[in-house]
Amino acid sequence: MIAEKILIVDDEENVCRSMKKVLSRKGYDVSQALTVDDAVTLIKEMSFDLVITDLMIPGTSGMELLQIIRDHYPELDVIMITGYASIESAVEATKLGAAAYLPKPFTPDELTEVTQKTLARRGNQETKKAKSAQPTEAQEQPDDIIDVDMPFSAREVAKYTSPEYVENLTHTDIALPKKTAEKVFCFTGQRDCRKVVLEGRECAGECPILKKEKARAKTVTHVRRLTSDIIDVDLPFNAAEVERVSGADYINCLTRSDIPLAALYGRDASAKYSVLVVDDEPIVCHSVRRILSKQSCAVEEAFDVDAALQKMKLHQYDLVLLDLKMPKRSGMEVLRSIRTRWPDLPVIMVTGHGTIESAIEATKLGAFNFIPKPFTPQELTKATVEALAA
DSSP: OOOOEEEEEOSOHHHHHHHHHHHHHTTOEEEEESSHHHHHHHHHHSOOSEEEEESOOSSSOHHHHHHHHHHHOTTSEEEEEESSOOHHHHHHHHHTTOSEEEESSOOHHHHHHHHHHHHHHHHHHHHHHHHHHSOOTTTTSOTTEEETTEEEEHHHHHHHSOHHHHHTBOTTSSBOSSOOOOOEEETTTTEEEHHHHHHSSOOSSSOHHHHHHHHHHHTOOOOOOOOTTEEETTEEEEHHHHHHHHOHHHHHHOOTTSSOOTTTTTSOTTOOEEEEEEOSOHHHHHHHHHHHGGGTEEEEEESSHHHHHHHHHHSOOSEEEEESSOSSSOHHHHHHHHHHHOTTSOEEEEESSOOHHHHHHHHHTTOSEEEESSOOHHHHHHHHHHHHHO
């Protein structure tokens, strides 16, 4: 068996030497580099299965190396190690595609475990790709099959029936008694007509097809077309005229029920973005509203996950702020549901129980960002602006 090749990148030579010693004992072929430039040179010259890089490297950082690998060697897995572990760097590394994030100091067993898991996951992905590349039974079918849903060889079927039977088979998989007649020009009706071919003559007197068209034209009901700026199908009033009487805020709050939402009327008339805050603590929701209202955001609240999902079904939001610890279901479960139903909706996770592991898990599930509580107005504003601009 060929040993997997691993590249260790760390500016501390003793760290490289220690890690190389641990992984070499497990049968891996380990190389090392003290700078990002040396690492990139080795990656160009040799083929590696895994790169383990330190986050803090003088000059070009480990995060920049990760970006280089993602841009030019996307098939290469990267494990990020650091003595300055933080939720922010963990989220950033995961977004850039790091396979794992390992804080220092770590034990030889921890290093071995994360390395083995990463390489095993890589092997599983390569196996799936190889299986998908193999020709399937459908691909191995003869090139003279009758139809996609009738995958029989035309030659075989003709052997037991007749060539004419096979020739007349259509997508219905039933043989037609005869081919569709071609059309020729009929001077009586001034059009191409199949009846001339079937009967061998033109119709006497007025064309029956033309006669039916004239009769149908007399019975057509003229429908009054509504203007393109009506409020709704069952509320067919011009939005501009209603706005002149009631105001823009009233129009913005109208829903399919044709009744303005009382909780929203008179508020956030100039908001550019709609944000949903899902948190079981009302004080957190109110604080978020006060902060984001200064960023042209109309904020709605949901203290329950079921109510939040129902709101998302009825209203289109630009951003969701989701608490990690919620009654009934966890924020992670809700995040999975959101990613399934609304894959393009950005979600920022907020929590008072933030860990690097939960931040990485949320990011892998598709969260745009992960903010620990308590957060400052500046931190929330920065994360929100970045999510809305993405």
